[in-house]
Amino acid sequence: MTATGHAILGTVIAAKIGNPALALPLALASHVAADAFPHWDEGTNNKKNKKRITIEAVFDVLIGLAISYLLVFILFPQTNLPYVFLMILVAQSLDWITAPYYLFGIKPFKPFYEFQKLFDNRMKAPWGIINQVAILALIVILAKIF
Numbered sequence: 001m002t003a004t005g006h007a008i009l010g011t012v013i014a015a016k017i018g019n020p021a022l023a024l025p026l027a028l029a030s031h032v033a034a035d036a037f038p039h040w041d042e043g044t045n046n047k048k049n050k051k052r053i054t055i056e057a058v059f060d061v062l063i064g065l066a067i068s069y070l071l072v073f074i075l076f077p078q079t080n081l082p083y084v085f086l087m088i089l090v091a092q093s094l095d096w097i098t099a100p101y102y103l104f105g106i107k108p109f110k111p112f113y114e115f116q117k118l119f120d121n122r123m124k125a126p127w128g129i130i131n132q133v134a135i136l137a138l139i140v141i142l143a144k145i146f
């Protein structure tokens with residue numbers, strides 16, 4: 001998924017689960033579940049060069065933080081911001097440790113890339129984006145209601 005998608009899931013987990021012993025493993029598991037869901041992300045179109053993917057990924061991370069902040073501010077104001085930030089980082093963590101190999105070819109990080117490939121389920125734009133927005137919107141709405 002996009003870094004934004006992982007950030008939104010991390011935010012929902014932080015908002016709903018105050019116990020870090022439960023929230024931390026769940027945030028990590030959310031990465032695998034989110035990537036197994038058919039989705040588009042910056043790397044889906046493999047004709048792009050790494051520089052462009054890197055630039056898009058930086059924007060993706062920033063957009064994810066901005067949307068997460070808005071979600072907390074508007075929907076889950078009782079949630080502690082540093083706690084949200086921690087859950088976002090954990091929800092994105094597999095991508096953070098894959099990026100050194102994927103973007104810059106740094107070999108020791110290759111096992112994380114190989115691991116992610118096992119469950120990464122890609123879908124081209126626009127459906128891979130529409131799909132992602134729909135499932136995330138649904139999860140946020142359910143988190144707000146229940």
Ligand SMILES: [Zn+2]
Pocket residue numbers: 001031035094095116
């Ligand atoms: Zn991933």
